[in-house]
Structure formats: structure tokens, C-alpha cells
Amino acid sequence: GNYSGPLDLALDMADFSSWGPTDDGRIKPDVVANGVSVYSATSVSDMSYNGTFQGTSMSTPAVTGSVGLLNEHWDNLFPGGPPRAATMKGLLIQQADECGANNGPDYSFGWGLVNVADAAELLTTHRYEGCTQLIEGSVAAGATFSYDIESQGNKSIKVTLVWADPASPAVNGGTTDPAGAAYLVNNLDLRIDGPSSTFFPWVLDPANPANAATTGDNNRDNVEQVLILNPTAGTHTIRVVAPATLTSGPQAFSLLFSGNDADVTNQTISFITLSDAQTFAARQSITAGPAVVVSPSANVRMFAGESISLKPGFHAQAGSRFLARIAPGGGCNHLADLKLDNYPVGPRPIEAIAVRDENPKSRPSPHPALTLELSPNPVSQQLRIQYPVLEAGEISVLVTNPLGEIVAMPMRTQLQGIGNQTLDFSVGQLADGMYWCLVLYSNGAKAQKPFVVAH
DSSP, rough: OOOOOTTTEEEEOOOOOOOOOOOTOOOSSSOBOSSSEEEESSSOOOOOOEEEEOSSHHHHHHHHHHHHHHHHHHHHOOOOOOOHHHHHHHHHHHOOOSSSSSSSSBTBTOOOOOOOOHHHHHHHHHHHHHOEEEEEEEETTTOEEEEEEEEEEOEEEEEEEEEEEEESSSSOOOOOOTTTOOOSSEEEEEEEEOSSSEEOEEEEEHHHHTTEEEEEEOSOOOOOEEEEOOOOOOEEEEEEEESSTTTTEEEEEEEESSSSOOSSSSEEEEEEEEEEEEEEEESSEEEEOOSSSHHHHOOOEEEEEEEEEETEEEEEEOOOOOEEOOOOOGGGGGGGHTTTTTTTSSSOOOHHHHHHHGGGGGGSOOTSSSSOOSSSSSSEEEEEEEESSSSOOEEEEEEEEETSEEEEEEEEEEEEEEEEEEEEEEESSSSSSEEEEEEETSSSEEEEEEEOOOO
């Protein structure tokens, strides 16, 4: 909950942690989680919960329990069967928070710090009608699987490919750093063809493990990821390429992606009764009607890039919830914003630059009408944050110290409608002292107010 960027000092790796690479140069660990000074249960009694411990005995159950919750979330969204193991692995890797001084993976943090909230948000967005965020597919020997996504060019694109590779017949007999070790069996390749360039996945050099990741052909890992920080607007084709021969083929794989716009340009909804939670998305327009009924039990949202038309015969019944919003790209690409300030080399959101480079105490608010209420103040446990939303859009809530450094994020970027909003934030992890609460609006507005923590 305290992640504030890839260079956060709190991301220091434990000195007793194991680092990669493996014998054949694969990226390990895959992901990391907190394993130092974790408040935990003890064996004193069934009610004992007062020990502080470290090690994989702490980090592993944290991730394992999180995967259990994500599986439950999957079942609620997509009843009919669990996801592939490769899908769940890819979900954790795709939505992990970047760690370290360089973009991409490394041999100490792997693909980053597990972020379960962002992983759950990807699944939720995938449930939108028109917002594909993952694919469970397969590819035959010598074949290519292709899938097109659209981008306005204003959001970073990230795609992760994972597959359960067959067991390698090669076995290490105990040799340290064996020469020429290669354990990958089915070597799939990930490519993204943009309007003017082809993008390749991350690659690490096991002979120089401290070097930053580069891009090129990855012939070692059964995880490949492509990051396009500044995409060109237009169609991007994701390709999964299989070699001429496969063991136990076709090879099943899982693709996860974020930063893409809605799948369809225009969407028409008619002759239907909507009775549950459902979101529709389109890059340009949505037309609802005729004979569209939103029943009292429904919570229906429509996101379109340009227009939403409600035709005669559209009826939202009393007690129902209906929201229509103009959202760039159809609202699907908001997942790219979840990784706020994540990449140390590359563009950062303007709000993050302002928060880091300026002292909020010394600058006046450019929108004095946006009042922010904090209570109680001083606070010892729970801070209630109340703020207005005058224009529907994406909202973020940050906490900074007097130097402008982000120390907590009570709410990552979320789409919110017009009205007065309330958010409760636990200050238990903050040391005594003065802090600033900032509410950042998608139109550039900002509300801010100081508060004091006194435990």
C-alpha cells in the first residue's frame, strides 16, 4: 500500500533473498512480495496474532492468498471454470509494480512487486463489453497467432505472454553454471507491429546480470513482455509466433495487455433487459434503443469516446443505476494509468512530476473552489477525506510529505461521477508529523489540504 515508485527506498531487497538467474539464464524470481518484519499469526494459540517474522514464510503465503482471492474474483466475473495457471501467473506479472533503477525485469526483483488491486482491476475491465484485456489461446507449430488492438497514442501499451512449457529432458547433474544450458522446450516469440515499427520483448544478459534489460529475441524464458511507453496512434498487431516444431503442440498460451482502447468502434444495444452489473464500451459511439430496459436490480455503465445516444424505447426503471460517460478510447485504457510513475526511464504523468518537484505548502491551489475536508485533524487512526467532483472523470488521491514526495496513495486512478465523494484512509503506516492530501482531477484541477498525524 505504500508503493510510491520504482526507486522507493522501502523496496530494498532483503540481504537473505535469493537472486537469479537460473542455470540457463531465465528470469527469477518471477515477482516479489514483502517478506521482512511482517506482522503474522503464531502457534501460541488459535487466536494468537502478535508475531513479526521474515522470509519466504511471509512473502509466499501473501502471494498465494492473493491468488486465491483473484481466483474468487475470476469466478464471480466469469463463472464456468478457473483461469489457466499461465493466466494467473501472467496477471501477477502484467500488473506488478516496477522495481529498481531500470525499466523492465531484472534478476533481483524479477518482473516487480505484486499488486493485487491492479490485477483485480484488469479482470474487472476485461468483463466490460468491448474491453478485452486477456486472451487464452493456442498456436500450432510454424503458425502465428495475431490479435489487433487500437491505441490513441496517449497511453503506454504493455503486453505479457506466458505459457506452461513442457518439462525439459535436460537435467542438471550438479554442475555450477553449466556451459550452454538451455531448458526452454517450446520457444514462442512475442512481437507487436505498430503503425511504423515492430517492438520486441525484454531480454536480460545472464553473463552480465547487473545490466539493464534490453529488447530483442528472448530464447530463454516462457514469459515475454513488450512495453511501448510512447505508442503511435493506430492499430497495433500482437503476434505470438511458434517455431517449426513443437513438443506436445499446439502450445497453449495466455496473453494479457493494457493501454489499449475499446475493441469496437461503434456499438448498438437494443431489444434487451439489463438486470445486473454491466459495462459497455466503444471507441466512438454507443446507441441504446429501441427496447432497452434497465431493471431496478441493474447497475449499467456506458463509456464511449465521442457520443452516447439513448433512443426512444430506452427506459431506466426506478431504483436502477445508469451512467453514460464520454471517456477517451472507450474507458478501457485506464489500466495504463494504474501504474502511476512506474517507469524510471520514460514519461511520467504530469501530476506525479508536479507532486515530486514542488512543495505543496508553497503553491496556491489553481482551483480554490474545490474544497477538501479532512477529519479528524490531527488524526491517529482513520482519516476521512471528503472532496467534490464537479466534472465526471478520472480521480486520484495522494498523500505527500512537506517535500512533495508521495508517501501513500489512498486511491489510485478511478473513474468517478459528479457529486460529493468520501474516502476513508488508515494512517497507521505514517509516522507522526505533517502531511498533505492531494486530490488530482483528469481536467488538471487539484484540491489539497494539510493534516497532522499524531498516534
